[in-house]
Each structure stands twice: as C-alpha cells, then as structure tokens.
Amino acid sequence: MPEIRWDIITEERVIIATERSRxxxxxxxxxxxxxxxPEYVPNCPFCVGNESMTPPEVDxxxxxxxxxxxxxxxxxxxxxxxxxxxxxxxxxPREQGIxxxxxxxxxxxxxxxxxxxNETPPRAAPEQWRLVIQxxxxxxxxxxxxxxLKTVLIFRNEGKTAGASLEHPHSQLVGLTFTPxxxxxxxxxxxxxxxxxxxxPFEAIxxxxxxxxxxxxxxxxxxxxxxxxxxxxxxxxxILPLSPIARLEQMDEATLAEFAxxxxxxxxxxxxxxxxxxxxYMLFNAPSGYEAEFWLHLRIAPRLSIDAGxxxxxxxxxxxxxxxxAAQYLREVAIEPS
Amino acid sequence: MPEIRWDIITEERVIIATERSRxxxxxxxxxxxxxxxPEYVPNCPFCVGNESMTPPEVDxxxxxxxxxxxxxxxxxxxxxxxxxxxxxxxxxPREQGIxxxxxxxxxxxxxxxxxxxNETPPRAAPEQWRLVIQxxxxxxxxxxxxxxLKTVLIFRNEGKTAGASLEHPHSQLVGLTFTPxxxxxxxxxxxxxxxxxxxxPFEAIxxxxxxxxxxxxxxxxxxxxxxxxxxxxxxxxxILPLSPIARLEQMDEATLAEFAxxxxxxxxxxxxxxxxxxxxYMLFNAPSGYEAEFWLHLRIAPRLSIDAGxxxxxxxxxxxxxxxxAAQYLREVAIEPS
Numbered sequence: 001m002p003e004i005r006w007d008i009i010t011e012e013r014v015i016i017a018t019e020r021s022r023x024x025x026x027x028x029x030x031x032x033x034x035x036x037x038p039e040y041v042p043n044c045p046f047c048v049g050n051e052s053m054t055p056p057e058v059d060x061x062x063x064x065x066x067x068x069x070x071x072x073x074x075x076x077x078x079x080x081x082x083x084x085x086x087x088x089x090x091x092x093p094r095e096q097g098i099x100x101x102x103x104x105x106x107x108x109x110x111x112x113x114x115x116x117x118n119e120t121p122p123r124a125a126p127e128q129w130r131l132v133i134q135x136x137x138x139x140x141x142x143x144x145x146x147x148x149l150k151t152v153l154i155f156r157n158e159g160k161t162a163g164a165s166l167e168h169p170h171s172q173l174v175g176l177t178f179t180p181x182x183x184x185x186x187x188x189x190x191x192x193x194x195x196x197x198x199x200x201p202f203e204a205i206x207x208x209x210x211x212x213x214x215x216x217x218x219x220x221x222x223x224x225x226x227x228x229x230x231x232x233x234x235x236x237x238x239i240l241p242l243s244p245i246a247r248l249e250q251m252d253e254a255t256l257a258e259f260a261x262x263x264x265x266x267x268x269x270x271x272x273x274x275x276x277x278x279x280x281y282m283l284f285n286a287p288s289g290y291e292a293e294f295w296l297h298l299r300i301a302p303r304l305s306i307d308a309g310x311x312x313x314x315x316x317x318x319x320x321x322x323x324x325x326a327a328q329y330l331r332e333v334a335i336e337p338s
Numbered sequence: 339m340p341e342i343r344w345d346i347i348t349e350e351r352v353i354i355a356t357e358r359s360r361x362x363x364x365x366x367x368x369x370x371x372x373x374x375x376p377e378y379v380p381n382c383p384f385c386v387g388n389e390s391m392t393p394p395e396v397d398x399x400x401x402x403x404x405x406x407x408x409x410x411x412x413x414x415x416x417x418x419x420x421x422x423x424x425x426x427x428x429x430x431p432r433e434q435g436i437x438x439x440x441x442x443x444x445x446x447x448x449x450x451x452x453x454x455x456n457e458t459p460p461r462a463a464p465e466q467w468r469l470v471i472q473x474x475x476x477x478x479x480x481x482x483x484x485x486x487l488k489t490v491l492i493f494r495n496e497g498k499t500a501g502a503s504l505e506h507p508h509s510q511l512v513g514l515t516f517t518p519x520x521x522x523x524x525x526x527x528x529x530x531x532x533x534x535x536x537x538x539p540f541e542a543i544x545x546x547x548x549x550x551x552x553x554x555x556x557x558x559x560x561x562x563x564x565x566x567x568x569x570x571x572x573x574x575x576x577i578l579p580l581s582p583i584a585r586l587e588q589m590d591e592a593t594l595a596e597f598a599x600x601x602x603x604x605x606x607x608x609x610x611x612x613x614x615x616x617x618x619y620m621l622f623n624a625p626s627g628y629e630a631e632f633w634l635h636l637r638i639a640p641r642l643s644i645d646a647g648x649x650x651x652x653x654x655x656x657x658x659x660x661x662x663x664a665a666q667y668l669r670e671v672a673i674e675p676s
Contacts, residue, residue, distance in 0.1 A: 001424050001427055001441055001442065002421075002422060002423055002424055002441075002442025003439050003440070003441065003442050004431075004439060004440045004441070004442050004443075005437065005438075005439045006431070006437065006438040006439065008436060008437060008438075012519050013516065013518070015422050015423065015442050016442070017421075017422045017423070017442060019420055019421075020420045082357055082358045083340075083355075083357075084340060084353050084355045084648070084656050085340055085353065085355070086339050086340055089339055093342075093344070097546050097550065098346060098542045098543070098546045099343065099344065099346060099546075099567045099568075100343075100344040100346075101341050101342060101343045101344065102341070102342045103339055103340075103341065103342070104339065104340025104341050104342050104353050104354070104355060151652075153647075153648065153651050153652055155646070155647025155648055155650075155651050156647060157646040157647050160644075161644070162644070162646060162647075163644040163645065163646025163647070164646070172647065172648070174648055174652075176652070176654075178351065180351070180651075180652035180653055180654045181350050181652070181653040181654070182651065182652055182653035183651075183652065185653075204436045205436070208435050208436045208437075212435065229437045230437075280646055280647035280650050280651075281647065282647050282650060282651030284651070299651070301650055306498075306499070306500070306501040307501065307645075308493070308495040308500060308501025308502070308618055309491075309493025309494060309495050309500075309501070309510065309618035309619065309620050310422070310491065310493055310510070310512055312493075312618050312620060312639055313491050313493050313518075313520065313521075313618075313620030313622070313637070314489075314491055314512075314514070314518035314519070314520055314521065315518055315519040315520035315523075316514075316518045316519070318422045
C-alpha cells in the first residue's frame with residue numbers, strides 16, 4: 001500500500017510508493033558515467049594553468065606570493081561567465097501592461113573546488129574539502145555586506161542529469177534580491193510549527209530521529225545526517241545542526257571542519273552505493289532578517305528518478321524508495337573513512 | 339540584462355536570462371531520438387494484440403461487438419500496472435510519532451491513445467486525436483462520481499528526459515484525494531487577483547495578449563495558444579479558453595474537437611521546430627468544489643533544460659528563451675494543417 005506522508009514543515013504531501021522500488025544497484029545508469037580520470041584537461045576553464053579562460057577571480061585561497069588568475073590557488077572563485085543575474089541594475093519593479101517585471105540583479109559565482117580535474121568530493125583530501133566549505137563561509141560573509149541581497153544560495157550540480165555542464169569539480173553561488181518561494185515556505189512552516197509546538201521543527205525532528213534511529217545515517221557532535229521522513233525522491237538526505245546555527249559563516253573552525261567532513265562522508269556513501277550518481281545539493285543559510293528563527297541545513301537530492309507530468313502538474317513527489325530503506329543502505333555501505 | 343518577471347497568478351518570480359539563449363535547432367539533442375517507426379512492436383504492452391500484457395481495461399472506444407481486452411479498440415484505458423496510489427484504503431491521516439501519514443489512496447490510469455506504436459500526436463489523424471481528448475472527458479466524467487477524489491490530473495510524458503518509460507503513445511490520469519499544492523496556489527492566486535481586480539486573471543491575460551500579439555501562437559474561436567509572460571522554461575506554452583469553462587467534460591462535441599485540434603497543432607509546431615522534443619503536458623480541470631472560479635487550462639512544458647540546484651533550492655525558474663521569441667518561432671514554423 002503506497003503511503004502519503006506530510007512534510008512536517010511545509011505540510012506538503014509526498015507519495016511513497018515502493019512497489020516499483022529498486023535495489024541500489026538498479027539505479028546505476030548510463031547517466032552515471034565513470035568519474036573523470038585525468039588530473040588536467042587542456043580545454044577545461046577550471047583546470048590549473050587555464051585561469052585566463054574564466055572571468056577574473058574574485059576570491060581564492062592561494063600560496064603566498066602568487067598573483068590572482070595564475071596558478072598557485074587551492075580554491076578559486078570567479079563570476080559565472082554566463083550569469084543568470086547581472087551585478088547592477090534597477091531593483092524597482094515596473095509594470096508592463098498587466099504584468100510586472102524588474103531588472104535581473106544579483107550575484108552568480110562559481111567556486112572551483114580544486115585545481116585538479118579529477119579531485120571529486122569523494123576523492124578529495126579532507127583538508128581540501130574543508131577549504132571548499134571554508135570558502136563557502138567566506139563568500140557568504142563577504143556578500144552579507146551587500147544589503148541588496150536577501151538570500152544567498154550555494155549549490156552543487158554533479159552529472160549532466162543534475163544540470164552540470166562542466167565536469168571539473170565546482171559549486172555555485174547565487175545571491176538574490178528577494179527570498180525565493182521555497183525558502184519562504186520553509187520559513188512560514190517553521191513559524192507555524194513554532195507557534196503550535198513552542199519549538200523549532202528541527203528540534204522535534206532531531207529528538208525523534210535520534211530516538212528511532214531508522215532514518216539516521218550518521219550523527220556527529222554537532223550534526224545529524226538523515227533521510228527525511230517525507231523525502232521527495234530516492235536517497236534524498238539532509239544535514240541538520242543539533243542546536244541552532246543560523247549561518248555557515250558563524251561556525252567556528254572546528255565545527256566547520258566537522259560539517260565539511262560529514263558532507264564529504266555523505267557524498268562518499270552515495271558514491272559507493274550508487275556509483276557516481278548525479279545529484280544536487282543545496283545549502284540553506286538564514287536569509288537576511290531571519291537569523292533569529294532559521295537553522296541552516298543542507299539538502300542532498302540524488303537525481304535517480306525524473307519529475308514527470310504528475311510532479312510538474314501537482315508539486316507532489318513520488319518516491320519509490322522508502323527513506324528508512326535508503327538510510328539503512330547508506331548506513332551499511334563500506335566507505336574509506338576521511 | 340536578465341529580467342525578473344512575476345507570474346500574474348502565483349506572483350512567483352522567474353528569471354529570463356537570454357544571454358545563454360540558443361536558436362531552436364541548438365536544443366535538439368541526443369535526448370530527442372527519432373520518432374518510433376514500426377506500427378507494431380511485439381513486446382509492447384500497449385500495442386494491439388498485446389492486451390493481455392496490461393491489467394484488464396476499464397474503458398475503451400471499440401468496434402461494436404468486440405470484447406474487452408481484445409483487438410478492435412481505438413482508444414483504451416487500463417489501470418497503471420505500477421500504480422502510485424491504491425484504489426482502496428483508509429483516507430484518515432494517522433500519526434507516527436511527530437509525523438503524519440495516510441494510506442496512499444487514489445486512481446492511476448493509462449490512456450492508450452492509439453493501437454499503433456508509431457501514431458504519435460503530431461502524426462495522428464485528427465479524428466483519432468479527438469477521440470483521445472474525448473476519452474479524457476469521459477474518464478473525468480466517470481471519476482467525478484467518486485466523491486473521495488478532489489483533483490484529477492491528466493498528463494502526458496513524451497521522451498525519456500520527460501519521464502516516459504514506454505514509447506507507445508499514451509497519457510496518464512491520477513485522481514487524488516486532496517488538492518495538490520501547485521493547484522492550491524493557482525486557486526489562491528486566482529482568488530487574490532479576483533478580489534483586487536474584479537475579474538479572473540485569464541480575462542486580463544487574454545485581452546492583453548490578443549491586443550499585443552507578441553506571445554500568441556494561435557487563436558481559435560474558443561481558445562488561445564500562447565507563451566506565458568513568466569514562462570519558467572524555454573518554449574513553454576499554455577492553452578486557455580477565451581471564456582469560462584471549468585471542466586473538460588462540460589465542453590460540447592464541437593468545442594472539444596476544437597480544443598483537441600489546437601493541442602495537436604501545438605504539438606506539431608513543437609515537433610517541427612524542435613524535432614521530437616521531450617515534453618510534458620498537464621491538463622488542469624477544476625478540482626471539486628472550485629467549479630465556480632476555476633477555468634480549465636493546459637500547460638505544455640518542453641524539457642529542453644534541466645532544473646539544477648538553483649531551481650531545486652529556490653523554486654525560481656531560469657528561462658534562457660524569451661517567451662516572445664518562442665512564440666514567434668512557433669507562429670512561423672511550417673506544419674501540415676490537420
């Protein structure tokens with residue numbers, strides 16, 4: 001019997017229909033090519049030595065004495081060459097007949113995670129991967145001073161099926177002048193839950209999940225990696241902080257490293273179980289003005305199934321893998337510890 | 339300069355960023371295989387003669403004197419062999435710790451559009467395609483008597499990229515015991531617009547678009563085919579009725595045929611311009627209880643770009659083709675008239 005499950009925060013429904021369920025290896029497809037192998041690819045704009053192929057860098061961790069846009073960097077941030085939003089323009093909406101529009105103003109950056117073309121997150125040295133997450137925090141900190149930006153979303157697309165157009169390991173950052181609808185609905189859901197239950201829904205989730213255990217993949221000192229009860233898609237995961245943290249840039253160095261290691265652990269588990277699956281992850285940092293009530297969190301969405309007409313027309317996900325099964329497989333899969 | 343455009347009904351934003359825009363033929367990809375050629379495929383469960391490969395039919399248009407689940411049908415409806423929802427169960431939500439869930443009850447049917455494997459909508463005889471739409475209306479009529487169902491969504495998935503798992507031309511129908519969030523937000527947006535402007539937003543859209551012309555692809559006696567101002571993705575189209583029609587099954591035969599012909603015309607244009615593109619379309623019929631305020635409409639979503647981390651994390655679409663350009667290409671493309 002399929003189940004309808006309610007998301008505890010948004011109160012939206014998902015359908016968990018496991019009759020079509022497949023075991024993890026059945027999800028491996030032609031869309032999951034082998035991970036890239038060469039360390040350097042001559043025409044890759046993100047490979048070391050090819051710095052002139054990108055717009056000038058806006059930030060980097062680099063060896064002392066090396067110049068911007070030359071080798072010597074460990075993590076490098078550049079504006080997106082084909083930005084979805086422009087850095088300047090008129091923020092005021094204007095009318096066009098019955099419609100409303102505005103200049104598309106915002107920030108669109110690429111965080112090049114490593115000089116090496118084949119140093120994917122599961123293969124990266126822990127120190128390298130921590131630098132990536134540290135750079136996330138540094139960019140968020142810098143952009144917090146741009147008062148036009150209400151929300152900064154950091155995300156990662158892995159694999160063509162997940163929308164990645166370049167293979168070299170990279171994340172992206174988009175700064176928006178507004179709070180987008182999914183974040184807005186999350187905030188409204190948190191407020192609704194708070195007013196009914198007197199606590200943040202993550203508090204309830206953490207207490208319940210750690211007691212039950214069935215959907216937890218890993219717990220560390222400050223974080224929990226788990227498969228949400230109302231996961232929209234197979235093997236969807238989330239990382240929650242065990243106590244309130246509004247923004248990544250507020251973490252101390254040790255907590256940030258712990259977060260980076262847990263994220264890398266999650267990606268290693270997915271990689272080991274599903275063989276280089278396409279996925280997206282999204283880091284939700286408190287939008288400006290919501291620091292008091294927002295707990296940061298990260299959602300990993302493997303792209304193992306395709307949203308079709310039903311999902312596009314209803315907004316309801318159909319998940320053919322029970323989150324409890326996904327969590328068990330991911331708990332038990334063997335990975336090399338970081 | 340990218341633009342932010344507001345959807346006039348939901349008031350959600352999309353980004354129109356045409357700097358990465360491509361001409362129509364650049365969208366043609368390996369995901370757009372040639373249309374199927376053989377009229378009969380031995381192991382296809384939807385081909386004529388293979389009726390025993392599906393669950394028993396629940397409806398069909400067939401030659402007088404032919405028995406169910408035998409040849410002689412022109413359009414055939416069967417339960418989905420792997421349904422997302424079960425026909426019976428307990429509708430009452432129950433608690434599971436802090437969460438809420440219910441049995442996944444609903445209807446999931448497949449409408450096999452033709453006995454011929456290769457009779458895709460652009461190639462179908464107009465009479466055949468009208469029968470398909472007539473069957474949509476008949477199923478909606480029949481299911482309207484099931485008082486458990488609040489919303490019945492009919493949709494079509496074309497191509498693997500759009501979630502189709504079988505090649506033989508077919509549509510699907512899902513009956514839900516609730517109003518799903520996208521439909522709910524549409525209804526709320528219509529109500530909000532009505533209370534502010536004293537009319538249905540479609541009235542405003544139709545008057546404005548027919549006057550401007552730039553986003554209209556075709557107008558018929560009772561319908562308009564156009565590219566919405568805030569289209570979320572390249573070549574997205576919608577069909578609106580020019581005056582209120584709540585439900586497909588309320589149309590008289592001539593109006594239904596006109597609607598079917600216009601939908602087929604739209605699919606022919608997309609096929610001619612973009613060479614068998616993957617797409618979904620979704621038919622939105624008034625959910626039960628909303629017949630007074632709901633105008634039916636149909637949305638066609640070609641799957642030419644992939645929602646990646648930004649879209650999944652924000653709910654904001656990035657459309658690299660201006661709807662005005664899409665409409666012009668689609669107006670001008672040569673197709674064989676039905």
